[in-house]
Amino acid sequence: MNPSKISTPPAIATPSFDGCGPLRAQLATLATEAFRPELAEIDQLSTEEIALLMNGEDRTVPAAVAEKLPHISAAIDAAVEHMARGGRIIYAGAGTAGRLGVLDASECPPTFNTDPSDVVGLIAGGPSAMVTAVEGAEDSKELASADLEELNLTAADVVVGISASGRTPYAIGAVEYARSLGALTVGLSCNADSALAAAADHGLEIVTGPELLTGSTRLKAGTAQKLVLNMISTITMIRLGKTYGNLMVDVRASNEKLRARSRRIVSLATGASDSEIEAALAVTGGEVKNAILTILGEIDGPTAASLLNTSNGHLRAALVAARPH
Incomplete structure (x- = not known):
């Protein structure tokens, strides 16, 4: 093999600690960097004792x-x-x-x-x-x-x-x-x-x-x-109107789990039957928010899309527009 064809790997730089004194002093002033002498022998504790300590810390x-x-x-x-x-x-x-x-x-x-x-x-x-x-x-x-x-x-x-x-x-x-x-x-x-x-x-x-x-x-x-x-x-x-109450009505149904969640969200929001939910999702291209609006507002898919566009995606406002009286 021609040595001239062999690429020389780049040298790995050796870390330099020159000038680290000021930074080290700065870190020493930070609460997140403080040393806790009472925990100096934590490695001598049992697993459960360490877990108890960590849990206590997390609760703060x-x-x-x-x-x-x-x-x-x-x-x-x-x-x-x-x-x-x-x-x-x-x-x-x-x-x-x-x-x-x-x-x-x-x-x-x-x-x-x-x-x-x-x-x-x-x-x-x-x-x-x-x-x-x-x-x-x-x-x-x-x-x-x-x-x-x-x-x-x-x-x-x-x-x-x-x-x-x-x-x-x-x-x-x-x-x-x-x-x-x-x-x-x-x-x-x-x-x-x-x-x-x-x-x-x-x-x-x-x-x-x-x-x-x-x-x-x-x-x-x-x-x-x-x-x-x-x-x-x-x-x-x-x-921004991405939810309806505590329901994720803008969820993207990109897999089977999320498709099942979409159906459940429509059910929780409307109380509709399974057949009504499937029909609503079908006419709205699987859009949960639109499907809810078609059911609760008793309107068709295109009208639901138009009302949501006018209300900047806020389902509650679109429902008021769909049911003015």
Whole structure:
């Protein structure tokens, strides 16, 4: 074999710890990074004892979220206004925070029948970072700006930067770039007085305290972020008319389980017989919301579609229009 045809693999860079002193000192000030000496021998405990400790830690998270409900609600109301005008929600984070954003975004199309472009999750380093750490990606504000620029970000959009520490450059860079364009910005972190919250229009600081494992913010901090993201997407969709009561009337029936759920939702909303439900779903192309409207409003499929279009997808408003008296 000709040696000239053999490609030399790139050298693997040796991590440098030069200049890490200031960062190390900064991390030491963060509640999420604090060391808990009372847990220094946790590895000596039984499995059940460790599980009991973890469960106790997890129970503190909802209380931390509850303290910030007024701030969370204000951010959601602002997000709804932007989405009602055609804007998008874009999550941006690195590591666990980024993965949680991608997860929440990916659940919106099947749950609320949204277009995949309506709620987007960006993770530093791109899709491969979902399963493999991309070294250095979280440290770049410029990378965040480039990712948002690729999405053609506008002032109509909402950017939610997510970072447990509140200091991740990628999340801060996303918020700063978005704000420079006039977009609505939210900064979700788990430390007080964070740079991320300071950079955003709405700073949401869910202070969950030191972790069971020092610095492992996929634990309490990750749980808090998941709870808040659940609220942001779910309540926004409720406000946009994607539900009828607590029923997911915009669910996308993309598999047999969801088709069965669609039938059940129509049944719960209308009390109609199985034959009526099947007929309604047939004339509306399987659209749950439309099927409910045809049954409760006693109208045909095209009329239901027209009324829902006029009411911007709000089923209750369409029902009032279908039954004016």
